[in-house]
Structures are given as C-alpha cells and as structure tokens.
Amino acid sequence: MSKIKEFFKKFKALAIVYPTVIMFLICLVITAALSGTNAITNKRIEKLNAKKEKAAQSRLISADEYKSETIEYEGVRYEYSQAIKDGETQGYIFKIDEKGYGGTITAMVAVNTDGSIKALEMIDVSNETPGLGQNTAEKGFTDQFKDKSGELTAVKNGTATGDTQIDAVASATISSRAAVKAVNKATTLANEIIKETDTTADSASADKE
Numbered sequence: 048m049s050k051i052k053e054f055f056k057k058f059k060a061l062a063i064v065y066p067t068v069i070m071f072l073i074c075l076v077i078t079a080a081l082s083g084t085n086a087i088t089n090k091r092i093e094k095l096n097a098k099k100e101k102a103a104q105s106r107l108i109s110a111d112e113y114k115s116e117t118i119e120y121e122g123v124r125y126e127y128s129q130a131i132k133d134g135e136t137q138g139y140i141f142k143i144d145e146k147g148y149g150g151t152i153t154a155m156v157a158v159n160t161d162g163s164i165k166a167l168e169m170i171d172v173s174n175e176t177p178g179l180g181q182n183t184a185e186k187g188f189t190d191q192f193k194d195k196s197g198e199l200t201a202v203k204n205g206t207a208t209g210d211t212q213i214d215a216v217a218s219a220t221i222s223s224r225a226a227v228k229a230v231n232k233a234t235t236l237a238n239e240i241i242k243e244t245d246t247t248a249d250s251a252s253a254d255k256e
Contacts, residue, residue: 099170100142100155104128107157107166108138120239127236130157138165139237143229148221150174152183156192156233162241163196167230172222180222188216188223192230201227 104113110130117124128140138159144151153171158164169184182188191213192199201215201223215223 103155103168103170104130104140107140107155107168110137113140118236118240118243120236125236127240136160139240141233141236142170143232145225145229145232147172147175147225148180148219149176152180152222152225152229154226154229154233156230158234158237160241161196162234162238163194164192164230164234165194167192167226169226175222176219179216179219182216182219183222183226185216188214188226196234199227199231 101113104110108130110132112131113128114131115126116129117126119125125141127142130137130140138157141156141158143154143156145154146152151171151174152169155168155170156164157166167189169189172181172184175181175183191207195210195213197211199211199213201213201220203215203220205214206212207214213223213227
C-alpha cells in the first residue's frame with residue numbers, strides 16, 4: 048500500500064513538473080526563433096539602407112569612387128564620403144541626422160570642393176507629418192539649396208531673400224529648419240576638410256621649394 052501511495056506522489060509531482068518543463072522549452076524555442084528572424088530582418092534592412100544610400104550618392108555627385116573617410120570636429124567624429132572621378136576629388140557627401148517635428152530626419156548633403164552646396168536629398172523623413180514635414184523631401188524644397196554657401200536660415204511664408212535664406216515648407220517650419228540645420232552642419236564639416244586639404248597642399252608645396 049505504501050508503495051502505491053509513493054507511486055501516486057511521484058506521479059503528481061511529475062504531472063506538475065512535466066507541463067512546466069514543456070512550457071519552458073516552448074518559450075525558449077519561440078524566443079530563439081524570433082531572435083533569429085529579427086537578426087535576418089535587421090540584416091536585410093541594413094542592406095536595403097546601404098543600397099539606398101549608394102544610389103543617393105550617385106544622384107548627388109557623379110563619381111568613380113565614394114571613399115569613406117572621417118573627420119573630428121568639436122570632439123565628435125563624423126563619417127563622410129569623398130567623391131572621386133578620374134583621380135580628382137569632386138566633392139564631399141555627408142549623411143546628417145537632425146531632430147525634426149515628429150522624430151529624426153536624415154539628410155544627405157553633397158558639398159563642392161569650394162564649400163558651396165551641390166545638392167541635397169532628404170533620404171528619411173518618415174517620422175514627419177505626411178503632406179507637411181514629409182514635403183521637405185520634395186525637389187521644390189531641396190533644389191533651393193543648390194549653389195548656396197554660408198550659414199543658411201529657413202523663413203516662413205515664402206519670404207526668402209538673398210543667398211542665405213530658404214523658404215520653409217508651408218506649415219512645416221520645424222521640419223524645414225531641421226533640414227537647414229543638417230545642411231549647415233554638412234557645409235561646416237566640408238569647410239573644415241577643405242581647410243585641412245589646403246593646409247596639407249601648402250605644406251607639401253613649401254617642402255618642394
């Protein structure tokens with residue numbers, strides 16, 4: 048009789064432990080599967096973004112090579128691409144993030160070797176309001192930056208005058224100013240690169256003399 052009681056005690060214990068172990072294993076498998084799926088998805092997204100950025104670079108500046116470089120400015124290291132064609136530098140391309148109205152916006156800015164803006168492409172404005180802030184990606188806004196230089200500002204109501212003012216998108220001043228801020232950062236970095244390049248060239252010339 049005691050053996051029977053002991054058997055039922057063990058049976059009850061197993062009845063509790065077994066489902067718990069099964070549930071734990073199921074959760075473990077599901078977590079591993081989700082983790083693997085996320086890793087694959089993230090890699091695909093990274094590849095798509097890289098492809099998108101390369102396509103944007105080629106639209107901004109025609110070049111044989113887009114050489115990845117870095118520059119340190121005010122204690123922060125920034126990445127940029129040096130556009131090279133026939134062995135000559137055609138300009139510099141920067142990808143700059145700034146805080147817009149709904150979240151982060153991303154601008155890709157091409158700067159000529161004289162410090163003027165060659166082109167601007169807003170590669171991510173998905174966090175901004177459709178029909179308003181997202182219109183900063185339209186050519187009517189981005190084309191205003193072409194050939195401009197110096198510190199730019201965004202103004203409301205189509206009142207831009209002179210070479211340093213940009214007409215903000217209607218009812219999207221914050222998004223517009225974020226784009227202008229990104230461009231100003233890019234031109235500032237480009238001018239630092241140009242200074243460094245000129246200094247290096249002058250030093251090399253002096254050594255030859």
